[in-house]
Amino acid sequence: VKRRYITFNPVIKPERRKRAKQKEPERLSAPMTAVLLHVADETFYALAWWLIVCCGLRAGEVCGLRRSDIDLDRAVLTIAQEVTDLRGRAHQDLPKGDKVRVIPFPRALTPPITAHFKVLTQRAARGVRAQTWQEHQLVFPGRSGKPMNPTSLRHMLKRLTDQAALPPIVTHNLRHTCGGLLHGLGAPENIIGGLLGHGPRTITGHYAPPEVDTIRPWVEQVYRLLAGEVEKTRAEKMATLASNLSKLKKVS
Numbered sequence: 001v002k003r004r005y006i007t008f009n010p011v012i013k014p015e016r017r018k019r020a021k022q023k024e025p026e027r028l029s030a031p032m033t034a035v036l037l038h039v040a041d042e043t044f045y046a047l048a049w050w051l052i053v054c055c056g057l058r059a060g061e062v063c064g065l066r067r068s069d070i071d072l073d074r075a076v077l078t079i080a081q082e083v084t085d086l087r088g089r090a091h092q093d094l095p096k097g098d099k100v101r102v103i104p105f106p107r108a109l110t111p112p113i114t115a116h117f118k119v120l121t122q123r124a125a126r127g128v129r130a131q132t133w134q135e136h137q138l139v140f141p142g143r144s145g146k147p148m149n150p151t152s153l154r155h156m157l158k159r160l161t162d163q164a165a166l167p168p169i170v171t172h173n174l175r176h177t178c179g180g181l182l183h184g185l186g187a188p189e190n191i192i193g194g195l196l197g198h199g200p201r202t203i204t205g206h207y208a209p210p211e212v213d214t215i216r217p218w219v220e221q222v223y224r225l226l227a228g229e230v231e232k233t234r235a236e237k238m239a240t241l242a243s244n245l246s247k248l249k250k251v252s
Contacts, residue, residue, distance in 0.1 A: 034229030
């Protein structure tokens with residue numbers, strides 16, 4: 001079986017070889033994703049959720065992203081490492097499949113990334129003065145500057161979904177969300193696979209992977225879709241707040 005001479009172990013009883021029915025990948029709709037992004041807007045890691053749902057990054061890839069991996073002029077990310085959970089500790093390693101990939105991110109995220117860098121610099125300066133900071137040039141480090149364990153993102157997501165009254169999901173479901181949004185917009189399979197870092201299914205895909213400029217229009221469409229939904233969510237929240245205030249004034 002290990003050498004693939006046969007496809008299954010004949011010693012195992014047939015009923016034990018039956019595969020469980022594969023579950024449909026859980027993902028959020030565009031309006032639900034907008035609610036999540038709106039709730040996360042005031043947090044330090046708000047940008048991380050935008051990159052996950054627009055670019056389909058894995059949690060470990062987000063934790064391993066360095067400043068040098070972001071080209072603000074070209075609006076391009078280089079996924080060159082990821083952080084994994086090794087016996088409860090964050091471990092820096094090569095990305096899945098040992099494949100470095102270059103993907104675009106929405107150009108509208110350039111100002112938020114610049115602002116995030118400023119806040120990160122201020123946080124690092126305070127940590128250096130307190131002698132608690134270890135610089136690793138990470139975009140989304142832990143509190144002391146060291147690599148953040150990907151499970152920390154899962155805990156953050158749990159708090160966000162609870163606050164937003166969304167169904168419980170894990171960070172990998174947001175990759176499914178990104179793929180689902182791209183599919184709904186009509187993106188070809190090779191574009192979705194190239195962005196998410198899936199291996200090509202054909203020889204042609206192996207020798208001719210999609211270029212950054214080919215993927216970019218689809219990433220921009222996902223951003224515009226979600227940005228529009230976020231604006232609707234904000235408008236609804238403001239309208240609800242105004243309505244509640246007017247009722248309070250009438251009562252008083």
